[in-house]
Amino acid sequence: MHRSDPNDVPLMTVHALKKHFPVGRQLFSKEPKAWLRAVDGVDLQIHRGRTLGLVGESGCGKSTLGRLLIRLLEPTSGAIKLDGEEISNVSARKLMGLRKRFQMVFQDPMGSLDPRMKIGESVAEPMYLNGIGNRREKVAEMLEAVSLSPEIANRFPHEFSGGQRQRICIARALTLEPDLIVADEPVAALDVSVQAQIVNLFQDIQQKMGLGYVFISHDLGVVRHIADDVAVMYLGKIVEQGSVKEVLDAPAHPYTRALVSAILPPRPTGVRFRPPVSGDLPSPINIPKGCRFASRCPMAKDLCREEEPVLRRVANGQHAACHFT
Amino acid sequence: MFGSQFKIVIGTFVVAFFAFVAIFAPLLAPFNPLSQDLFNRLAPPVWAERGSWTHALGTDNYGRDVLSRLIYGARVSILVGVTSMLLSCTLGSLCGVIAAYRGGRLGSFIMRFSDAHLAFPEILLAILIVATLGGSLLNIVLVLGISSWMVYARVVYGLTLSLKERPFIEAARAQGAAGWYIIRRHILPHLLPMIIVISTLQVAQMILTETALSFLGLGVPPPTPSWGNVLAEGRDRLFVAPWIANSAGIAIILVVWGINLLGNGLRERLDPRAGARG
Amino acid sequence: MALLGLQPESAQVEGEVRFSGQNILTLPGDQMTALRGRRISMIFQDPMSSLNPVLTIGQQISETLRAHFDMSRRDAWTRSKHLLDLVRVPGAAGRLQAYPHELSGGLRQRVMIAMALACEPELLLADEPTTALDVTVQAQILDLLLDLRDETNLSILLITHDLGVIANFADRVAVMYCGRVMEAASVGDFFDAPSHPYAEALIRSIPGGSSQERLEAIPGTVPKLTDLPRGCRFATRCLRYRAACSEDLPELREISPGHSTACFRAFDNA
Numbered sequence A: 001m002h003r004s005d006p007n008d009v010p011l012m013t014v015h016a017l018k019k020h021f022p023v024g025r026q027l028f029s030k031e032p033k034a035w036l037r038a039v040d041g042v043d044l045q046i047h048r049g050r051t052l053g054l055v056g057e058s059g060c061g062k063s064t065l066g067r068l069l070i071r072l073l074e075p076t077s078g079a080i081k082l083d084g085e086e087i088s089n090v091s092a093r094k095l096m097g098l099r100k101r102f103q104m105v106f107q108d109p110m111g112s113l114d115p116r117m118k119i120g121e122s123v124a125e126p127m128y129l130n131g132i133g134n135r136r137e138k139v140a141e142m143l144e145a146v147s148l149s150p151e152i153a154n155r156f157p158h159e160f161s162g163g164q165r166q167r168i169c170i171a172r173a174l175t176l177e178p179d180l181i182v183a184d185e186p187v188a189a190l191d192v193s194v195q196a197q198i199v200n201l202f203q204d205i206q207q208k209m210g211l212g213y214v215f216i217s218h219d220l221g222v223v224r225h226i227a228d229d230v231a232v233m234y235l236g237k238i239v240e241q242g243s244v245k246e247v248l249d250a251p252a253h254p255y256t257r258a259l260v261s262a263i264l265p266p267r268p269t270g271v272r273f274r275p276p277v278s279g280d281l282p283s284p285i286n287i288p289k290g291c292r293f294a295s296r297c298p299m300a301k302d303l304c305r306e307e308e309p310v311l312r313r314v315a316n317g318q319h320a321a322c323h324f325t
Numbered sequence B: 001m002f003g004s005q006f007k008i009v010i011g012t013f014v015v016a017f018f019a020f021v022a023i024f025a026p027l028l029a030p031f032n033p034l035s036q037d038l039f040n041r042l043a044p045p046v047w048a049e050r051g052s053w054t055h056a057l058g059t060d061n062y063g064r065d066v067l068s069r070l071i072y073g074a075r076v077s078i079l080v081g082v083t084s085m086l087l088s089c090t091l092g093s094l095c096g097v098i099a100a101y102r103g104g105r106l107g108s109f110i111m112r113f114s115d116a117h118l119a120f121p122e123i124l125l126a127i128l129i130v131a132t133l134g135g136s137l138l139n140i141v142l143v144l145g146i147s148s149w150m151v152y153a154r155v156v157y158g159l160t161l162s163l164k165e166r167p168f169i170e171a172a173r174a175q176g177a178a179g180w181y182i183i184r185r186h187i188l189p190h191l192l193p194m195i196i197v198i199s200t201l202q203v204a205q206m207i208l209t210e211t212a213l214s215f216l217g218l219g220v221p222p223p224t225p226s227w228g229n230v231l232a233e234g235r236d237r238l239f240v241a242p243w244i245a246n247s248a249g250i251a252i253i254l255v256v257w258g259i260n261l262l263g264n265g266l267r268e269r270l271d272p273r274a275g276a277r278g
Numbered sequence C: 001m002a003l004l005g006l007q008p009e010s011a012q013v014e015g016e017v018r019f020s021g022q023n024i025l026t027l028p029g030d031q032m033t034a035l036r037g038r039r040i041s042m043i044f045q046d047p048m049s050s051l052n053p054v055l056t057i058g059q060q061i062s063e064t065l066r067a068h069f070d071m072s073r074r075d076a077w078t079r080s081k082h083l084l085d086l087v088r089v090p091g092a093a094g095r096l097q098a099y100p101h102e103l104s105g106g107l108r109q110r111v112m113i114a115m116a117l118a119c120e121p122e123l124l125l126a127d128e129p130t131t132a133l134d135v136t137v138q139a140q141i142l143d144l145l146l147d148l149r150d151e152t153n154l155s156i157l158l159i160t161h162d163l164g165v166i167a168n169f170a171d172r173v174a175v176m177y178c179g180r181v182m183e184a185a186s187v188g189d190f191f192d193a194p195s196h197p198y199a200e201a202l203i204r205s206i207p208g209g210s211s212q213e214r215l216e217a218i219p220g221t222v223p224k225l226t227d228l229p230r231g232c233r234f235a236t237r238c239l240r241y242r243a244a245c246s247e248d249l250p251e252l253r254e255i256s257p258g259h260s261t262a263c264f265r266a267f268d269n270a
Helices: A062-069 A092-101 A119-129 A135-145 A150-154 A162-174 A192-209 A220-226 A244-249 A254-262 A302-306 B004-023 B066-102 B104-118 B122-133 B137-146 B149-164 B167-174 B179-215 B227-236 B242-270 C029-038 C057-068 C073-086 C105-117 C135-152 C163-169 C187-192 C197-204 C264-269
Strands: A012-025 A032-046 A051-055 A077-082 A102-105 A180-184 A212-217 A229-234 A237-243 C040-043 C123-127 C155-159 C172-177 C180-186 C253-256 C259-261
Touching (some): A012 A062, A032 A062, A032 A237, A051 A220, A062 A102, A062 A180, A102 A162, A119 A135, A119 A150, A119 A162, A135 A150, A135 A162, A162 A192, A192 A220, A220 A244, A229 A244, A229 A254, A237 A244, A237 A254, A244 A254, B066 B104, B066 B137, B066 B149, B066 B242, B104 B149, B122 B179, B179 B227, B179 B242, B227 B242, C029 C040, C040 C105, C057 C073, C057 C105, C073 C105, C105 C135, C135 C155, C155 C163, C163 C187, C172 C187, C180 C187, C180 C197, C253 C264
Parallel strands (some): A051 A229, A102 A180, C040 C123, C123 C155
Antiparallel strands (some): A012 A077, A229 A237, C172 C180, C180 C259, C253 C259
């Protein structure tokens, strides 16, 4: 954020966003047995032409947050503003118009194209849904934009490799010229040799079209490469955010430190690698009081188990939620 | 075991033969199926002693030509089979898709209702409806159509539930697609192979049930020739003129066998659980 | 899979696999069964689908033990607890009563490892053992495998697509592409002086180092295994391609002690 113009209105602002899922149903009661607090009070800003990397381990709520941003899920509470305009409670009709402005690219390029639809039909679908004409030309243009031949429009998804399908999904997301793309682990399912191609493609498109990205990933190496800003999630909350440099080079929160030091050095170091933390992610169903990371934190004190820390500024644009930073 | 290719070819051949007979009945039938010839009652078929080619399959109690009655009967039986299948298919698939896609109270109500209906004997329901509404071709189609929607509902419900979770549905929703559009564009095309397979087998089931109802006197009202009617009429003269009931029985067996062969062949080819994916 | 004789009947396996000097591909079925599980065992990528969901952890480990050793139920149970301790499952005695779905992904993979170690194998085949796990848990599991290797003198064949895992946890590495080994070397040699163009490109395409610079992607896509080119299988994507590459298939050849490669260019340089 320190690099963006201070007068610049953020593309999207998120405030106190929550999404709780009911878990199980009791026999004689309308109340569910428990609530899974997937996203539990998140504040974010997304800027045009910049990439926000959303990082965390599986089950931390990062995918749910991504789906909330593009209104694929209804938030339990909180505010989402697009260009300053509240969109978390707009009517279905208005939402349809808004959808042109934010699109999503999913993790599984094998599954997110309808196997019985031709490539051309899939790529044209967003335009069809929004009543836009001249679809054939736009499809060809978009396929070319992702370095695919326009002739593939008449073929079916099963004829393509994972990387090619992800290109097709990106083409589909671009047809409506959105302002924001939420990409949920877009390279996690791809071969290493193909991942780099897709990451490069994302960057090229951003330079050309100036859109904002939310790039959800568990892979800090990829995030460091593509993102400008990073938000680290743990059990439904953001524990640290700031620019890539600040957060990944000088992590302030012990969880971010653990994540960063869990990245395996890309080349042999001659020193035995040691795991930074022990234990697994606790269940997001019964979140303990106090700091959510306390059960695994090497520096947890009594205070941490009593009181939940809030995000505080630790450096220029860097914020962390820890009592001891 | 036959290969699915073989089953489909033979099945199609048998079904096409009966469809041809049904469509061109007026051209193929040597006599009017309703015209009685009381001087020529219970004439034996061509293979029996005193049989003749005039009435190749003999005549019935009123001197009507059995072959002609069977040929016209094919019309009635196949018409009833196909239209009632279409009715139950539309009804059942719709209920199944809605129950799975909407879910919630409506969904569980539909599925519980279908469970209850499934537990209710089909013939009993048919007797109930025909007894109150009276027997007519339309009522028979209604009875048969309504009494087997659950088969479709169950299968479609299960398939839709799993389809609903496929990522491409979520991708479509992310672009603003909703409700009927998703069902029409993304769910139905995937259900179609399964629906076609069930429908084929259901036609055979419908024809059998129609025959059973007619045999019990609850089906298409006589003198309209349906295979069930011919069979029922043959019952009373089973020892004197066995050819009446026998030829009707063989016609029913043949068409049901053909359709089932086709249906099973299609299932082996199209059912996603059988391995081959489209 | 082929190493353990777990491939389907229709698969054709040629060549030799020597285990302690014995060609195990020609072993009869019952001797192979004895070898598999007893001296060689395997762990898979997805621990959930390899565990039986209706049996407790304790039942599954004891069953494995009793299948290979003449052991009483009680002894098997005690031994199961020791195995869970060995793979550092906290509160092992309690975990024996748990069902697989009650455990987290990391714990399940530990249980899988415990089962694989039940018969004190000499060789462990680990097929992408950490791909389904989170980064912080991945490091724990790999660390455990290394500890076990040192404690029990176990050999590990680690199958992975993650070069970071190789760099930090392997001694030797063999790179495969379309069914053939392209390069085999010690980890040090491999990262410092890769000789096959595919290996080089792989190492260059790792993101990580400095941010914002463009990644070097390998152009093109992997050919279909049912429709392989005649010559070198990497030829279509190779930056150092020459005509001979699509004519003949280069064999794996040693270019320096302990370092083999399958590339004509590299043969010339050696």
